[in-house]
Amino acid sequence: MPTPHWSAPVARAPVDATVPLPGSKSMTNRALILAALAAAPGRIVRPLRSRDTDLMAAALRALGTGVAEDGPATGAAVADWRIVPGELRGPATVDTGLAGTVMRFLPPVAALASGEVSVDGDPRARERPMGPIIAALRALGAAVDDGGRGALPFTVRGTGSVNGGEVVIDASGSSQLVSGLLLAAPRFEKGVEVRHEGPPVPSAAHLAMTVGMLREAGAAVEAEGNVWRVAPGPLEGRDWTIEPDLSNAAQFLGAALVTGGRVTVPDWPSATTQPGDALRGLLTAMGAEVSRGPDGLTVRGPGGGFAGLEADLHEVGELTPVLAALCALAGSPSRLTGIAHLRGHETDRLAALVAEINGLGGDAAELPDGLEIRPRPLHGGVFHTYDDHRMVMAAAVLGLAVPGIEVENPGTVGKTLPDFTRQWASMLAPA
Known part of the structure; x- marks a missing residue:
């Protein structure tokens, strides 16, 4: 059953917090x-x-x-x-x-x-x-x-x-379509060769x-362009140590940008395959100061407004909802492209973001492969989340600067970050 609406808290001062994240x-x-x-x-x-x-x-x-x-x-x-x-x-x-x-x-x-x-x-x-x-x-x-x-x-x-062997697939809808086949492939009799044919894999x-x-x-894995080969053979039993979920850092680090404050995420890996690592460059492009040190990754906001973003997010589509929220609060227009595949995610994220940003008085429009967002004063209202955890996170970012945002079904964050609303409130609490 959906949880009651959550009143997204407004930031009364620049945020100054260290936010540990659970695993990826x-x-x-x-x-x-x-x-x-x-x-x-x-x-x-x-x-x-x-x-x-x-x-x-x-x-x-x-x-x-x-x-x-x-x-x-x-x-x-x-x-x-x-x-x-x-x-x-x-x-x-x-x-x-x-x-x-x-x-x-x-x-x-x-x-x-x-x-x-x-x-x-x-x-x-x-x-x-x-x-x-x-x-x-x-x-x-x-x-x-x-x-x-x-x-x-x-x-x-x-x-x-499973016999295995060669297979051709159109994975333009999701990279998970390839990953699913590769992960089980060592146990297939012949392993597998996956060849992608179609628009680029996101x-x-x-x-x-x-x-x-x-x-x-x-x-034994070979990866060459749009072809992946996994040989048959045993997998080792081993210990896996899970990195913090860097995509779930987006809204916390974005809070530093919105409020002109500081947020540090501990244990940010020096090298990683997680798409969330792209936040370093994306937030820098919007005017943040980003540094990585012994304490983790730290983002500091400029303190006097921040710029919009023009970026191809094809490789990091899961960051789009939070980035779109930031763009709706930015001081210049934004254009986010390469993300047509988000129409097939937890919800049609492009349509959902346009509907909810515009429902608060914003100016967002769908592109064939993305979003165009222009500055406009926002007002409070109900922000619908479509059973999509990332929409809750986007609403929280907007709520930092816009009083009166009521977030529908915040419990949907349980998909990836069950403790989100408590962490959000803790981040905003005075030191």
Whole structure:
């Protein structure tokens, strides 16, 4: 049931805060898959505990994998997970919720199980692009019954193995369509060669994350342009230490820009495949001072307004809602492009952002592949969130400077950042 409206707090002074972040959803769910397919037990250190990762853990448990809390590590806010691989089997039922990583990463694993695995999710999940991965699994030797829909719900009829081999896929809707095939590929009899044909695949950083984590698990992977090859072979049981979720830093770091203050995110990695690392350059382009040191990544706002942004966000589309909110508060026009694929995310994010920004008096318009946002004074009102966690975060950023914003269903942040509203209030509290 949706939670009551949340009154987005207004910043009464420049923010001055250090904001620790929980683990990366993208890394946690990849680590869960690789650990479940490994030849020996492993552990996930500082995993994200959120709806998306709990759904992945539950799905793997349903297939016979042991996923159990392993006691909190020293100083950790959550318990580690110990993963014990088991014989994959059905019958099983998998709930993907609205998690793209679950709906794209789990079906290739289900194809390795013995027995039927039924896969379904939230109503909006049935509208998200799944046809390419269903067709790819069939081409690789798996049996999938989707009633001809090319979408959820469907049933994977596993036989305990998948032949594998070469497959062509159009992954322009989501890089997860490729990642899902690659993560399970070491367990396919012939491995897999995935060739993308179509418009560019979005979010190349997430593909680099998949390739890098596969290699860390001992897989032999080649990546050449739009072709990825994974050889068959065992995966190692190992410990995975999860980085902070850098995409979830966007709204906190953006608060420094809006208020002319300072926000530091500890433990920002010196090198990472997370798309959120692009925030350093994007916020700098809007006028922030960005530095990385022993304490983490620090953003300081200019203190006298900030500039709009012209950027191609094709590789970092998940940052769009928060960046669009910042652009609606900026002092000059903005143009965000390369993000047509966001129409197929948790909601049609381009249409949602235009509707909600304009509903507060703003001036935003859709482009064929993005958004155009021009400065205009904003006023309070209800900000609808469409069951999309990033829309809640965008509303919070707007609320820093605009009194009276009432955020619909803030509980939807449980998808990736369950403690968001408490952290937001803590960041704004006087020191």
